[in-house]
Amino acid sequence: MNAPPRGIRARLTVAFIATVAASLALSGVLVINSIDETLRLxxxxSVSVRQSSVLYVVEDLARTAAGSDLVVSRTGRINPKVRNRFLLQDAALQKIANEIARADVQIRFGIWNEVKQKFNPSPDGEFLISSAAMEPASDEARASLQSEPTRVIFSGGPQSSAIEVKLIEPLSTRAARLREVGGVIALASALAMLLSVLIAAFLSQRFARPVAELSSAAAAIGNGDLTARVSAGPDAAINDEMSTLLEQFNVMAERLETSVRALRRERDGGQAHLADISHELRTPMAALRAFVDLLADEQATDAPTRKRLLDEAGRQLERMDALTANILELSRFDAGISQPRLESADLRVSVRTAIDQAAAGARRRGVALNEELPSRSVLVRHDPMLVGQAIANLVANALKFTPRGGTVTVVMQPLATGAARIVVRDDGVGISPEELPRIFDRFYRGTEGLAAAGRSARATGSGLGLAIVKSIVDMHAGRIVVESLAGKGTSFTLTFPADPELAQGEPAEPEPPSASSSLISVGRRAAALLGEVAKTSLRLRRVLRADTASSEEHETPLAPPKGRARKKEST
Incomplete structure (x- = not known):
């Protein structure tokens, strides 16, 4: 037993042909029945017309034979002359059967009862004219039709003479014509079936091609080819539903490709961030190990050297502490844990706080720190702590890359729309055009700027400050613009809307679900490095305790170092 077709194209073709065949069969039966009924009528x-013609001739023959006498007496007896005439079965009577009636002719003479509306035949008044000798035409055949008899009444009154004529098994062309019609219908059905096969093949191909393309594209995407698409448009599908399906598939594939690319970027970015974190942490950790090893060897270091090593170790610990704090802050921003607490407050307070925090550093570096703030309050909905952090990062960054004798200026301008603009401008080393597009990348510290700024900038920078600024500005639905010329200075312009919630446009598409997991994975790996930092710090504390105990045993020679060491430890 053959298995049924499994392909969609074969199934559609078979279903279409079966539907057309069933429709043709049903239509053929209905048409033939309708035509047969029409031919029967x-x-x-025709039989009625022939029967009337026969009756007219028989009446004429009966009247001629009876002459002036009655054809049927009032007692119901047929006139002998009439009887003898119809018993002859001569050529004239045969002509009636063969040419006029084209059937056997039954003739009955009798009395018509007008009151009872009943025909009473005479006992000897029935005659049958046979048409057996008749040669039927090629398209004629005996019909089983039994016609109603036709009567003629000679005179009025309650009892009247009457003749009844009935045709038996008349010749008819009904069967031949029905066969002809059936043949035509069969031929038309065959042509229709052939045409339906061609149409079915064409339509099934048109319908199956998009499905095959969908299957092929889905398989390609499953194998990693995210660029696979299907043909779309009115010409690609047979109906609007399939056209919409093709278009939606391409939209889905486009979104899938975008999501996977975002995941890959997130993965690559996570790996790069992990490598950067490892590098940033291992540098101070290596220095701390060296300091610990040197401090552990009490005979190889004198008191001033040990103090210098301890001071340097403290700076390295501060650097790692700042680095881990920045990483944690950015991780909270990325995961959406840290959200701005918006309040309608004077933006000048946040800016002035950041300037006050940086004033001492500016004096140490010999850099003038100027401010140009409006005299009236600037009310903007913002998070004072986050905005202050962003301004502080920009000011610290400007001080770092401005040489002694330079100037850093912070300017605030209220706008007519209710927004506010903050400009942090310096006349430092500037940023080269090649490095400008990457300054907001995490852990990116540039090369030319660091080389021009000197050793102190390389030692203190983590490459996360500007990334934090960018995140804070984005959370406030603001905008940040950078203008810089190498050797001339840099200007950062921050614009904060009057209300970040009203300034938000259409919500951005959500990050792929694996983005946070990638961040967690990076955080877990970074935690291992921070654990190693903790171990190194513990060793350093043990050495410091040992150094303190040693200083107390040798009171006089090592008194100054002991005091300094305690001060450093408390710090």
């Missing part, structure tokens, strides 16, 4: 009408 035509045959009945």
């Amino acid at each position: 035509q045959e009945v009408a």
Whole structure:
């Protein structure tokens, strides 16, 4: 037993052909039945006409034979002359059967009862004219039709003479014509079936091609080819539903490709961030190990050297502490844990706080720190702590890359729309055009700027300050613009809207679900490095305790170092 077709194209073709065949069969039966009924009615009408013609001739023959006498007496007996005439079965009577009636002719003479509306035949008044000798035409055949008899009444009154004529098994062309119609219908059905096969093949191909393309594209995407698409548009599908499906598939594939690319970027970015974290942490850790090893060797270091090593170790610990704090802050921003607490407050307070925090550093570096703030309050909905952090990062960054004798200026301008603009401008080393597009990348510290700024900038920078600034500005639905010329200075312009919630446009598409997991994975790996930092710090504390105990045993020679060491430890 053959298995049924499994392909969609074969199934559609078989289903279409079966539907057309069933429709043709049902239509053929209905048409043939309708035509047969029409031919039957035509045959009945023809027999009725022939029967009336026969009755007219028989009446004429009966009247001629009876002469002036009655054809049927009032007692119901047929006139002998009439009887003898119809018993002859001569050529004239045969002509009636063979040419006029084209059937066997039954003739009955009798009395018509007008009151009872009943025909009473005479006992000897029935005659049958046979048409057996008749040669039927090629398209004629005996019909089983039994016609109603036709009567003629000679005179009025309650009892009247009457003749009844009935045609038996008349010749008819009904069967031949029905066969002809059936043949035509069969031929038309065959042509229709052939045409339906061609149409079915064409339509199934049109319908199956998009499905095959969908299957092929889905398989390609499953194998990693995210660029696979299907043909779309009115010409690609047979109906609007399939066209919409093709278009939606391409939209889905486009979104999938975008999501996967975002995941890959997130993965690559996570790996790069992990490598950067490892590098940033291992540098101070290596220095701390060296300091610990040197401090552990009490005979190889004198008191001033040990103090210098301890001071340097403290700076390295501060650097790691700042680095881990920045990493944690950015991780909270990325995960959406840290959200701005918006309040309508004077933006000048946040800016002035950041300037006051940086004033001492500016004096140490010999850099003038100027401010140009409006005299009236600037009310903007913002998070004072986050905005202050962003301004502080920009000011610290400007001080770092401005040489002694330079100037850093912070300017605030209220706008007519209710927004506010903050400009942090310096006349430092500037940023080269090649490095400008990357300054907001995490852990990116540039090369030319660091080389021009000197050793102190390389030692203190983590490459996260500007990334934090960018995140804070984005959380406030603001905008940040950078203008810089190498050797001339840099200007950062921050614009904060009057209300970040009203300034938000259409919500951005959500990050792929694996983005946070990538961040967690990076955080877990970084935690291992921070654990190693903790171990190194513990060793350093043990050495410091040992150094303190040693200083107390040798009171006089090592008194100054002991005091300094305690001060450093408390710090």
